[in-house]
Amino acid sequence: MSSPWWKVALSEEITSTKPFAVDVGDQPVVLWRDAQGIARALEDRCPHRRAPLSRGCVRDNGWLQCGYHGWSYDGETGRLKDIPNMKDEQKFPPVYKAAAFAVSESGGFVSVNLDQKTAIAPPVVPQGFDLCDTAHVALGHDQWINALFDDPGLVLNIRSVEFTPYLMSDLREENGLLVMERFCLWGKVHWPSYATAEFPITLITRTHPVTGETEAVLRDDSFRTLLTAQLAPVPAARGVTQVRWRARLGDDLKGSHAVGLRHKGAFAVRETVDAAALRVLIASASHLAGKLREDIRTSAPDTASSVSAAA
């Protein structure tokens, strides 16, 4: 099975002035932009004395310099390029290098692949999502995705939107993605959802079976798109999930609640999860997702298209 691409950062987070530390599971990664503005990624560990490279700096020529003894690395290859005060002896054997990871930038996200040798860069799509942020959630990656499947309200906050337990369609596989559509209500005085005849909005989610990368589309009952969000959960150290997201509003917002989405903070990934509610959440869609994810991973590991490409 090929190694997945993880959307570990927003494009804005990666600069040529300050290294940026992330992790993919237990693997620490440092990102920065080189002199050409290309995002680079190395293991966040100096091969010299194992100091985090992210505590160093980016040199004018685009090399990453360790903040401990000043060793400098080229981002493309990870090769050691400079040791301070070595004067004319700056030629180093090939083993003098930091582990480099494949990097790709598309749609306002920077992705890394921990397997640089076999990684094939995903297609580049333009960035058209003006809202963005990062949330760190004290919940494991799989559990975060399962919560998204069973009750999006536990992990997402969309202004005035109440997520109901009712699915317009069961979770299903479509082009290698896990797709489902959930009925939603506007947060106002109304019948409880179990006694509601018609729902004004739905949330469609398309989720990558391995990474959990999800496109979420909020749509009204006249098929107007109210909001589109891309969610990129990445497993991080200590069971934390880092969720980067970008969102944009629809062009044609009708009704006071839809227009209210224009206000700041209309969309957010929750930093904290209601553990009491999570504990008693009935595993329904996620139960199917577990089986589907396993089927997709084993039967066609490379066919799952990226969420943004499929959209």
Place this chain on the structure above:
Amino acid sequence: MLEVADRPASPETEHFDSSAPAAPKRSSGLSLNAVNNWVPHDLVMRDSWFPLAHDHAVGKTPVRRAVYSHPFYIWREDGKVVASEFHPLEIVTRDKSPFTDARGRYPVMEHYGLIWGWFGRPEAADPAHLPSLPFLPPKGGLPKHMTATIRFDCSAPISLENLIDLTHADFLHADVVGDEKSDSEEVEVYYDSETITMVRTLVNKSVAPIMKFFSGIRQPTQNVRQVIRIYLRSHCAIAYGRFSPGDDVPLFHPCTPESRDRTRMEMVMNTSNAGPMFRHVMPKAGYKVSRQDSSMTNPQSPRYMDLSPRKDLHSKFDQAGQRYRLLMMELAARQDAGDFAYRDNVSTDCSDIIGLRKELFQF
């Protein structure tokens, strides 16, 4: 009296009942033991009418429904109801399903005050396959307060299995329909290939609190005859209670499988013959009762998504539930093999089968 064509349930049981004879082997079809392989989540019924909406809920603007996740958009054109798998404003990017005609439209009909959509081969759609509901006026017209939309967070067969075992009501709904105390309780089960009917007769049962408060029943007990009749394919049930003293309460209790783990009920309770208070209050009890049911069926549902090596235990009161499982599995197996024919008629008037007091329901 029950229709003779309906076969009474054989005494073969898997429940704990020392007086019951040993279970005879079935000559054909599934063994009753198969009920332990019950995975209702995987059952999909085709070539059937499903009740999708109350007629008053559908106008010129499309409303959205689903059957097994297949979208049904329903609206009226020149007063005539149409159902399509595509919304009129939808930019169509998906293929048409085999369940609609060239225009993407489902067979649809209006009867008993409900909109019925056909899910299956369009060419097989026939009003003759519409379930008989003799306590509802064929052309509709019951007041809105006798109708409601209620949703269950579980698969439709789970919801119907819950319904056909009414002993749950004595505990889950005791505050509405009374507790389990009675002098005697008898359960009979009758079935054919398309329906199952359970008749529960209780003598001197604790009076239903809702009748005590809203029908003015003063006696501490009442005799009760409850009938549950399920039309297997369309997941529709009749729940008809005759309470003496008390009222006749016929309920249309459909469980439309909008998805395989969520169920929609467009219920109709014809309380026209009851007193003014009870007539208005009783249909509203569905909102409370459904929540009580969901509190159990919601956590149940995922536990029936996979085959389990652990068998369910049964009592003698589970005859109907076991038979329901078996009939559904047999029908599903037949459909899997490509046989969608109706071997028994579902539209024949079932008044006698459910023991309907016809004089109360003349249309």
